[in-house]
Amino acid sequence: MPELPEVETVARSLEPQLVGRAIVRLAKLDWPRMLTPPAPEFAALVVGRRIEAIGRRAKWLLLSLDSAWTMAIHLRMSGHLLVTEPAAAAAPHVHFALDLDDGRCLMFDDQRKFGRVHLLDPIGLAALDAAHGPEPLMDTFTPAILTEQLRDRRAPIKALLLDQRLVAGIGNIYANEALWLARIHPLTPGGALTADRIACLHQAIRTVLMEAIANQGSSLRNYRDGYGRRGTQQEHFNVYDRAGEPCPRCQMPIERIVVAQRSTYFCPQCQTMG
Ligand SMILES: [Zn+2]
Incomplete structure (x- = not known):
């Protein structure tokens, strides 16, 4: 399972590819239980939004949208995220994909299907933060x-x-x-x-x-x-x-x-x- 260094590496590698991009379509979802809230509500909240920042809390990747919402992604056992050509979303283990305004696609490949994508409002984000101890690389960890x-x-x-x-x-x-x-x-x-x-x-x-x-x-x-x-x-x-x-x-x-x-x-x- 990816730990802090792996999730941090994913965040840093996604940042130049995603920050500033707008989400134009929920292009694929063939494992509905990975999304919270369910697809129709999820799509309504993310389509048209721009990704403003990418961060990490514990083992969660945090994509801040230009609204009050944050997309929190946990890779769990086997998940990985890629930004690539839309055709790649047809791969059998890609369970979730978002089309972006630059013609590429953010996709979640997850063979074991334990990965999760949660859309959090500020209260949900504060709850995720409160559920975890200090970040070991920050000054708050002494x-x-x-x-x-x-x-x-x-x-x-x-x-x-x-x-x-x-x-x-x-x-x-x-x-x-x-x-x-x-x-x-x-x-x-x-x-x-x-x-x-x-x-x-x-x-x-x-x-x-x-x-x-x-x-x-x-x-x-x-x-x-x-x-x-x-x-x-x-x-x-x-x-x-x-x-x-x-x-x-x-x-x-x-x-x-x-x-x-x-x-x-x-x-x-x-x-x-x-
Ligand atoms: Zn020894």
Whole structure:
């Protein structure tokens, strides 16, 4: 599933292609449940509107229209967005497409069909914002905030990092990588981390996410940016999906365990409970 670096990369790649463009037609919808509100109302609210800005909140892409509405798109398991020739919308996994005023088409290709497109008014947008914790790359995310979020939490830190209410945008890949960088064992209870280790984790989260953005995200399955290009961060994983391979820091074989139903990779020697 795309995480913060992948969604950020998609937003940045769509921006020069979409900002200033007007939506002229709902050209395709063959999986109606991906849209909220339903198609007739959705089309009435977006057709004729111009896309003014593209942003991101957690793992949501936000397309601000020149009205009070924002199109919020979640790629989920396999979704990706492309701006291309209208004929491409006939592809079998393109479930949603909008014709644009430059003769091209914004299309949502989603093999697994878990992706969602929600049209939000300002109240809906505020609710989406309130449902998520701080953005880890913004100044509002500080070691003090992270300390507050982890206070008295008995759950393993690995599971807590996946909770979008605690920190926004982190998924399984970057939780594993951040804990390795911070030398923290994934089963350490969140509330047991000392101030020094929380400061280290805070920095590790930022480092891992910024490196992944610099490499256009990780393309493990079908993640692509808004031009259809793959990311390369998967070539730089230290632990994720590397069970049995040597730890890049101490050469001990990486281990795989399951935490909160998710594969978890760590070095049993240099990641400790503290
Ligand atoms: Zn190690």
